[in-house]
Amino acid sequence: MIKYSEVSHIDSELLADPFWIDSLSKVSPEHTHDFYEFFIVSEGSCKHIVNGQTQLLGPGCLVFIRPQDTHKYERNEDGDCCFLNIPCRISLITEAFAYLNEVDYTDGLLNAPIPPIAMLSQLEMDGLIRHFDRFRMLSSTNRARxxxxxxxILIDILTQYFSTSETARQPEIPLWLEYAVSKMxxxxxxxxxxxxxYKLSGRSVGHVNRAxxxxxxxxPTEYINRLKLNTARNLLLTTELRVIEIALESGFENxxxxxHQFKKxxxxxxxxxxxxxHVNRFLQ
Structure with a gap:
């Protein structure tokens, strides 16, 4: 079992080290570490195998990994995944929990059998990613700031996205739902x-909607639209197809x-x- 250490992976002065992973081909095999980490899925989807259980993740999923967790990532069907990883020193998280001073809340996050997940909207995800981009910029100019x-940022994450008991005790996705989502x-x-x-789920419309x-x-409609828009975005960035061709290829008939949906x-x-x-690639 691979075990990563905060001494070798996280700057002792900055306390965190955000970095992008743009493909599951670049992730580590099953591993653990002696520090905390958050990660945000920005594109695609994947299976997160953690503590022997499977979490199905898609765009907007924010996951909180604890030092005792053992995890790895697997492709979901033929798809890939891109996410921002934020390793954090133990002292940083300990200080945040001490500031919040809520024992039951802390215990709920730290002692749940699998890591808690928060589901961010597109605006929330974009905003959080911008915050970490700014942190990385500041880290090269003013480390104290x-x-x-x-x-x-960390206090905001904990209070906005992981402050409810429902989030701290994230329920396991039933196998029928995991199967249907995977096949889609x-x-x-x-x-x-x-x-x-609905056909893949083998459940009633009402049951699927509630699940x-x-x-x-x-x-379900929001999930399908996300998948279609993510497909369209990948085609825009990796092909020279016309927009009308991309729309049809992504499942949009109109x-x-x-x-309207893409711009929104x-x-x-x-x-x-x-x-x-193209401009950003040229400037890099």
Whole structure:
């Protein structure tokens, strides 16, 4: 079993070391570590095998890993996953819990059998990622200010996203729901939309809708739209297909609806995202 150490992985002055993982081909095999970490899934989906159980993760999932957790990542069908990883020194988390001074809350987060998950909206996820981008920028110019800024981010994360008992005791996703969600990753099933999802679940429409709210904190329609938009984004960044072709390839029958949903989700038009991506690659 691989075990990572905060001494070798996290700057003792900055207390955290955020970094991006852009593919599951670059993640470590099953491992543990003597520090805490958060990670945010920004694109794609994956299976998170932790403490012998499986968590199905998608965009917006924020996970809190404790030192006693043993985990690894696996591909979900043929998909891939991109996420921001934030290793944190034990002293940083201990100080945050001492500041909050809530024993039951702390025990709920630290002693749950599997790590708690918070489901962030697109705006919340983008905002949190921007905060860590700013922390990384400050860490190269003013380390003391960066450390103070980091502590503020951490308190916000704990109070906004992990402050409820429901979050601290994240229920295990039932196998039928994991199966249905996994199968929806394929193009054929995704293009079939809600009827295919309900058929794959083998449950009533009402039962499926309630399960999505309970376990994934979103509706089936929101989940399918996210998958379609994520597919469209990947095609925009990796191909030269026209927008109308990408819309159809991603399962949108109405191009106008695709434009509206894409701009609402990513806060920019499809071609603007492609253009900005090309500019950023040129500047790197």
């Amino acid at each position: 960066a450390r103070i800024y980091l502590k503020g 990753q394929s193009k054929e099933n995704l293009n079939g939309g809600l009827p295919v999802l 999505f709210r309970q376990y994934l904190q979103q509706t 191009v106008s609806h695709f434009y 989700f990513y806060h920019q038009a499809p071609l603007d995202l492609r253009k900005n991506s």
